[in-house]
Amino acid sequence: MNRLLANSVLRRCVMNGGRIMTGEHVVQSPEFAAAAVFSFRPFDRSVMVADQDFGSFQWRRMMCSAAEPAAKAPAVKQADAGAAKKEGEDQVAVSSYWGISRSKITREDGSEWPWNCFMPWDTYESNLSIDLSKHHVPKNFVDKFAFRTVKLMRIPTDIFFKRRYGCRAMMLETVAAVPGMVGGMLLHLRSLRKFQQSGGWIKALLEEAENERMHLMTMVELVKPKWYERLLVLTVQGVFFNAFFVIYVLSPKLAHRIVGYLEEEAVHSYTEFLKDIESGAIENVPAPAIAIDYWRLPKDSTLKDVITVIRADEAHHRDVNHFASDIHFQGKELRDAPAPVGYH
DSSP, rough: HHHHHHHHHHHHHHEEETTEEEEHHTTTOOHHHHHHHHHHHHOOOOSSSSSSESSSSESSSOOOOOEEEEEEEEHHHHHHHHHEETTTOEEEEETTTTTTOOOOOOOSOBBBOOOSSSSGGGOOOOOOTOOOTTOOOOOOOOHHHHHHHHHHHHHHHHHHTTOOHHHHHHHHHHHHHHHHHHHHHHHHHHHHHTTTTTTHHHHHHHHHHHHHHHHHHHHHHHHOOOOOHHHHHHHHHHHHHHHHHOOOOOOHHHHHHHHHHHHHEEEHHHHHHHHHHHHHHSOOOBBHHHHHTTTOOOOTBBHHHHHHHHHHHHHHHHHHEEEEEEEEHTTOOGGGGGOTTTTT
């Protein structure tokens, strides 16, 4: 039935005043195209044999283009390109369905930037001229409470680590990186609730937290923590985070004062660390590559250079937190004073 219908339509299309039209003209007829598709699909013929007669019309080839190969599914494409290794490199180039890729970043000398945890614009040269001897003398109950709380916290640290300043520094940094994150988070939430700017203090406190975390990443390259030290870190961090969160909610001026005194203790600990390096009690090993890039140190820098810049960072954090506490003591909010963004 289909064949008869197709022949009927074809005869009407090809006959033009008694003349038989060629195949090239037939292609232009929509009626012919419809009939051809309708006729040949049931027979599943993609190519007709030459000289096959259909009512004085000679077929040469079916008048439709061949189907293109099916495109690969997105999942297959991802599997093909998902984890291709670059030639001569150990890093795996991961392709993303979302189009996220890292642009090529280089050092000043043209070599490829090796770090993902920080970028060249996050690096800086530490200001070593800062006064390391500054101390906030406790003046009122809040100051005295903060000062004695920090001194009390130092007792178990001295007992456990004694003069193992590498391990002590590692533990200190796991705690020191918490206050900036807690303070920045709570200021962020406050800004959202009250529809107010933070005066830059969110960024300043988060910068402090990130800087302290980089101290820890550096110390881990120098000191490999043992299993019980990792367990101690989990315990101390869990207790300190929750305690500091409550203190900051209840009294930000007390929280910042505690951190100011903690940073004073950090300056003291790193000063003792340097004394042991200078005396030869601790080997002055080459500086880790991550420290050289982060603080823009010379290529031949040593552990002494690294501890020196870390100590300067702690002195800057000391100033920032005592300054923040003073703002609260004056009955103002942090956003009322310019934030020390980028203060290193």
